[in-house]
Amino acid sequence: MGKASILTGRVWKFGxxxxxxxxxxxxxxSFGLGDAAExxxxxxxxxxxxxxxxxxxxxxxxxxxAGRNFGLGSHREPxxxxxxxxxxxxxxxxxxxxxxxxxxxxxxxxxxQVPGIGAFVDEGERLEINLDAWRLRNLDRGTEMAIxxxxxxxxxxxxxxxxxxxxxxxxxxxxxxAD
Amino acid sequence: MGMxxxxxxxARASGQSHVVPGQFIDAKLDRIIAHEEFxxxxxxxxxxxxxxxxxxxFDRDRFHVVLEHFQPAIDEVQALRxxxxxxxxxxxxxxxxxxxxxxxxxxxxxxxxxxxGELALGSDSHSxxxxxxxxxxTGMGEHxxxxxxVFGNLWFKVPETIKVVLDGQPDPAISxxxxxxxxxxxxxxxxxxxxxxxxxxxxxxxxSMEQRFALSAHAVELGGKFGLFDYDDKTAAFxxxxxxxxxxxxxxxxxAADPDATYCQEVRIDLSTLxxxxxxxxxxxxxxxxxxxxxxxxxxAVVGSCANGHxxxxxxxxxxxxxxxxxxxxxxxxxxxSWAVWRECASRGLFDVLIDAGVQVLSPGCHVCLGxxxxxxxxxxxxxxxxxxxxxxxxxxxxxxxLASPTTVAVSALAGVIEDPRGVVQ
Numbered sequence: 001m002g003k004a005s006i007l008t009g010r011v012w013k014f015g016x017x018x019x020x021x022x023x024x025x026x027x028x029x030s031f032g033l034g035d036a037a038e039x040x041x042x043x044x045x046x047x048x049x050x051x052x053x054x055x056x057x058x059x060x061x062x063x064x065x066a067g068r069n070f071g072l073g074s075h076r077e078p079x080x081x082x083x084x085x086x087x088x089x090x091x092x093x094x095x096x097x098x099x100x101x102x103x104x105x106x107x108x109x110x111x112x113q114v115p116g117i118g119a120f121v122d123e124g125e126r127l128e129i130n131l132d133a134w135r136l137r138n139l140d141r142g143t144e145m146a147i148x149x150x151x152x153x154x155x156x157x158x159x160x161x162x163x164x165x166x167x168x169x170x171x172x173x174x175x176x177x178a179d
Numbered sequence: 180m181g182m183x184x185x186x187x188x189x190a191r192a193s194g195q196s197h198v199v200p201g202q203f204i205d206a207k208l209d210r211i212i213a214h215e216e217f218x219x220x221x222x223x224x225x226x227x228x229x230x231x232x233x234x235x236x237f238d239r240d241r242f243h244v245v246l247e248h249f250q251p252a253i254d255e256v257q258a259l260r261x262x263x264x265x266x267x268x269x270x271x272x273x274x275x276x277x278x279x280x281x282x283x284x285x286x287x288x289x290x291x292x293x294x295x296g297e298l299a300l301g302s303d304s305h306s307x308x309x310x311x312x313x314x315x316x317t318g319m320g321e322h323x324x325x326x327x328x329v330f331g332n333l334w335f336k337v338p339e340t341i342k343v344v345l346d347g348q349p350d351p352a353i354s355x356x357x358x359x360x361x362x363x364x365x366x367x368x369x370x371x372x373x374x375x376x377x378x379x380x381x382x383x384x385x386x387s388m389e390q391r392f393a394l395s396a397h398a399v400e401l402g403g404k405f406g407l408f409d410y411d412d413k414t415a416a417f418x419x420x421x422x423x424x425x426x427x428x429x430x431x432x433x434x435a436a437d438p439d440a441t442y443c444q445e446v447r448i449d450l451s452t453l454x455x456x457x458x459x460x461x462x463x464x465x466x467x468x469x470x471x472x473x474x475x476x477x478x479x480a481v482v483g484s485c486a487n488g489h490x491x492x493x494x495x496x497x498x499x500x501x502x503x504x505x506x507x508x509x510x511x512x513x514x515x516x517s518w519a520v521w522r523e524c525a526s527r528g529l530f531d532v533l534i535d536a537g538v539q540v541l542s543p544g545c546h547v548c549l550g551x552x553x554x555x556x557x558x559x560x561x562x563x564x565x566x567x568x569x570x571x572x573x574x575x576x577x578x579x580x581x582l583a584s585p586t587t588v589a590v591s592a593l594a595g596v597i598e599d600p601r602g603v604v605q
Contacts, residue, residue: 179235
């Protein structure tokens with residue numbers, strides 16, 4: 001997943017309270033086995049209640065922008081993976097629900113909480129996220145704003161590619177106790 | 180400087196004498212609980228290249244797997260997942276694997292496993308429900324649980340704490356569900372985002388354990404990471420009924436906030452002035468007093484879930500429907516949260532009352548709350564005491580789901596329209 005220090009993408013914009021039932025409807029995951037067939041099923045139904053056939057519209061590298069408490073509701077990780085399957089490089093929201101944010105970090109997917117993002121960018125505009133300078137740039141308007149850097153701990157997990165990659169590093173280093 | 184309940188628990192779990200909000204810690208976990216997501220925890224490891232899955236389980240006496248979300252299976256894929264779960268239970272030599280006792284995870288877990296003062300993780304967002312027992316429970320995703328199960332540790336950011344103080348004598352028609360809904364309406368779904376809530380005050384002391392369950396479960400609908408209660412004689416009485424893991428119970432250490440603890444916000448609610456509340460579609464913050472939606476036609480009424488599938492909830496329904504009939508054009512489904520709840524309701528004759536009134540009683544489980552049973556068609560309206568009214572959660576995205584207390588739901592099921600329960604319930 002995106003380890004580039006600059007992400008650039010076209011914006012898809014949503015409002016407040018986009019819950020995980022919208023992102024990955026329960027009927028697409030309750031019956032799945034977490035395999036490729038399920039991921040395809042989730043992809044084809046992602047956001048269907050508010051944006052039918054969304055998977056046909058998103059292009060690789062696009063950026064999802066949302067309002068308050070993005071990803072609230074059920075803990076379901078397939079909702080986080082749906083953003084990856086759709087091709088998004090990051091989600092930027094006014095605020096992000098706790099479990100959705102943790103799951104994003106855990107799978108190595110960029111998630112930024114940026115108060116004021118709604119006024120900063122509109123759908124279809126191009127957004128640049130600079131992870132060295134921790135700044136956003138609206139490439140269509142030429143405007144910039146600062147974002148809060150990740151804490152070191154979170155940055156390390158995302159840079160590793162997720163928390164299971166961190167576990168693999170520890171296994172490789174021989175520091176996992178015997179069962 | 181004093182600490183709140185969660186600050187004390189996180190200080191102890193990270194081996195420090197003191198922690199402050201915003202601090203990152205590596206915390207030792209007291210317990211991990213998973214439902215069917217244990218399968219995804221295993222496959223998350225395998226699909227990320229760890230051959231054979233998790234290399235170890237941190238503590239088999241403190242890891243519990245309960246097959247409940249998909250029990251009984253409604254199709255072959257769910258059945259197949261259950262087969263794989265049983266294989267995994269053998270493969271990982273699990274000591275606590277519950278297969279054939281379906282119910283709602285959080286009720287089962289509070290009856291049998293979690294303890295006061297613990298830091299415990301669950302594979303389900305409503306794991307904050309365990310806070311009613313003074314247990315710092317919270318939900319985690321599969322990747323993080325895979326890591327936590329191997330090492331028995333996980334990173335946390337110490338949250339700020341909001342104090343919610345309840346006081347005053349409520350109308351008999353008011354329940355803790357109305358308090359949760361009122362908070363959602365007043366402060367929104369991001370009220371306690373990244374924060375811990377402590378529910379306290381005379382109104383909490385007077386509240387039964389089952390009323391506390393609904394409030395702690397709904398901490399997540401208010402954005403919260405934890406929804407904690409003090410340990411008191413009611414907590415002790417509930418735990419005294421526990422039959423499993425008595426040695427662990429005897430070692431439990433409840434945690435109370437220091438008198439000089441710091442809170443980021445304090446909210447006081449006078450229960451005597453609270454009206455019954457209803458959340459309109461499709462969020463937990465779209466809340467109005469019941470009086471403004473009275474008369475809304477309902478096709479389905481539901482009482483159940485980790486929030487409101489408890490004995491008192493079913494008792495509240497029985498009190499309302501006794502000797503009366505559910506409206507002929509309304510279906511009324513009641514789903515108890517566990518077989519212990521079922522047994523008590525049955526032995527007290529509550530189900531006879533419900534069945535006589537035309538209520539459909541379902542076997543314990545999460546099915547209706549998350550839309551695996553009793554699904555709604557386009558344009559149908561459901562009034563439910565379950566946990567969420569998100570668009571499409573209980574069936575069609577074109578259905579309308581309203582949330583309310585069990586008493587409001589029962590009164591409305593008789594009328595076939597949303598009704599104000601005040602005056603009906605004495």
